[in-house]
Amino acid sequence: MAYRQINVRSPFYVQLSTTETNVKLELRIWTGDVVTDRPTDSDYLLLKEAVSGKATFEISELVRDRINQNKQFSKVGVWVETEFTELDSGAKQGVPVVYLATEGYTKNTEGIQHNSNTYEENFVMLPEDVNGDHRITTAEGQTSLFSFFHNSTGSSTYLYTINFFNGNSNIIGIPPTTESDEIVTNVEVDSSIESISFDFDKNYITVYNDVFECNKYNTEPDNFLGYVSKTSQNHDLQKPVTLFYINKYGAVNTMQFTLKRTDEVSATSESFVRNNISYSSLTDRGTHSSMKNITSSRRKFVVNTDWLREYYVDQLEELILSEYVWASIPNIKSNSGAVDQHPVIVTDKKILRKNHLNDKLIQYSITFEMSSDHINTLR
Numbered sequence: 054m055a056y057r058q059i060n061v062r063s064p065f066y067v068q069l070s071t072t073e074t075n076v077k078l079e080l081r082i083w084t085g086d087v088v089t090d091r092p093t094d095s096d097y098l099l100l101k102e103a104v105s106g107k108a109t110f111e112i113s114e115l116v117r118d119r120i121n122q123n124k125q126f127s128k129v130g131v132w133v134e135t136e137f138t139e140l141d142s143g144a145k146q147g148v149p150v151v152y153l154a155t156e157g158y159t160k161n162t163e164g165i166q167h168n169s170n171t172y173e174e175n176f177v178m179l180p181e182d183v184n185g186d187h188r189i190t191t192a193e194g195q196t197s198l199f200s201f202f203h204n205s206t207g208s209s210t211y212l213y214t215i216n217f218f219n220g221n222s223n224i225i226g227i228p229p230t231t232e233s234d235e236i237v238t239n240v241e242v243d244s245s246i247e248s249i250s251f252d253f254d255k256n257y258i259t260v261y262n263d264v265f266e267c268n269k270y271n272t273e274p275d276n277f278l279g280y281v282s283k284t285s286q287n288h289d290l291q292k293p294v295t296l297f298y299i300n301k302y303g304a305v306n307t308m309q310f311t312l313k314r315t316d317e318v319s320a321t322s323e324s325f326v327r328n329n330i331s332y333s334s335l336t337d338r339g340t341h342s343s344m345k346n347i348t349s350s351r352r353k354f355v356v357n358t359d360w361l362r363e364y365y366v367d368q369l370e371e372l373i374l375s376e377y378v379w380a381s382i383p384n385i386k387s388n389s390g391a392v393d394q395h396p397v398i399v400t401d402k403k404i405l406r407k408n409h410l411n412d413k414l415i416q417y418s419i420t421f422e423m424s425s426d427h428i429n430t431l432r
Contacts, residue, residue, distance in 0.1 A: 056236070057152050058237075058302070059152045059153070059166060060154075060166065060303055061116045061303075063113065063166060064113050065111065065113045066165065066167040070106055071103050071107070073140070073142060075139075076101050076137055077100055077138040077140050078136070078138075079095040079097075079098060079137075080095055080096055081095050082119045084130075084131050084233045084234070086233075087231040087233070091132070100140070108137075119131050122156065122299060124394040126239055129237050129305070130234075132153060133154045136150075157300070157301050174253075175201070175253035176253070177199070177251065177260060178199065178303075179199055179302075179306065179368070187261070188260065189306075189307070190262075190263050190308065191242055191246075193244045193265070194243075194244060198307045199239070199305070200237050200238060200306070201238055201251065202236065203253070210227060211252065211253060212252050213225050213240075217246055218246070237304055242260075265309070289383035292383035294314055294381065294383070295307055296356075296378055296419070297380075298371070299377040300371040310357055310419065312356075312416075321348050324344065326343050350426050350428045351422050354380070354382070354420070355418055358419075359416070360414050361416065362415075363408050369419075375399070380395050397423055397424055398421060398422055400420050404417075
């Protein structure tokens with residue numbers, strides 16, 4: 054059975070044509086297996102009066118509350134079932150319909166999402182280029198991430214082929230699944246991979262990998278200015294910053310920033326004056342009489358892409374519009390010494406859509422800040 058993927062950051066309407074006056078919609082939302090984990094009771098009962106022979110319900114806001122995003126990127130979707138009942142007669146209409154909902158969105162130029170739309174059963178969750186293919190960026194020695202949606206819930210196994218720059222290839226089979234955490238599959242791509250080819254029932258799709266050299270303009274020579282050698286440099290600063298974000302389709306995507314980056318810590322404060330006199334000796338205590346109370350502290354970064362194909366403008370737009378972004382910053386490690394993925398907020402409010410016709414070479418700067426204060430004040 055094929056399941057439709059719906060984007061619940063935008064409205065999704067379900068509509069029933071009826072000759073009766075009142076219609077009830079039973080809405081079930083769950084994770085796990087589409088059959089064995091389906092709840093017996095409905096999560097919501099919605100009532101609507103039919104207008105011009107049709108009852109219409111908008112369900113996105115209710116569904117979206119049940120999607121939790123985290124840096125594991127394994128729980129990006131939930132199952133949603135809709136079932137109509139005509140209240141006057143008590144008759145159920147049709148069979149229940151099940152969708153896989155993700156926290157994506159549609160553009161206003163793409164029309165309204167509703168239960169009668171045509172849809173793709175299997176697709177790569179990236180923007181398409183003019184040839185219908187897709188691309189990702191990977192820095193040398195690093196790993197990128199993208200996702201695809203597959204309806205391999207029958208007996209067939211879908212295949213994708215990893216093509217390496219050295220001419221070798223590796224075929225991966227995707228077995229049938231009815232799990233909400235598996236129907237959207239994440240693919241890791243390192244800099245040895247040239248492309249990944251998908252065969253969705255003879256619908257062939259390719260994801261090309263554009264590999265960039267890490268910080269190639271920032272490497273200092275030995276004995277730079279006579280006193281700095283490569284062995285004393287912080288090589289983490291020459292590794293790219295990777296931004297992980299939930300894109301237009303509600304799936305994880307990465308963008309790597311390989312050129313110059315800046316790191317800034319800022320603080321806002323209020324001043325107050327306290328009495329520091331010792332009344333026993335009538336002297337001051339040698340302490341501050343005017344004090345600064347830090348009310349907020351932030352760590353902000355500005356990162357830069359390499360020169361990009363025009364195709365990546367759409368991905369950068371999705372990054373700006375994403376509500377969930379994490380940053381992997383090589384010189385900021387966890388207590389275990391590993392590079393972690395930190396929740397961040399992209400502070401850029403707009404993106405100039407550059408193109409090669411007018412702008413020639415295309416390169417972008419992105420500003421983001423840690424989502425928490427630099428000083429840990431959570432209690």
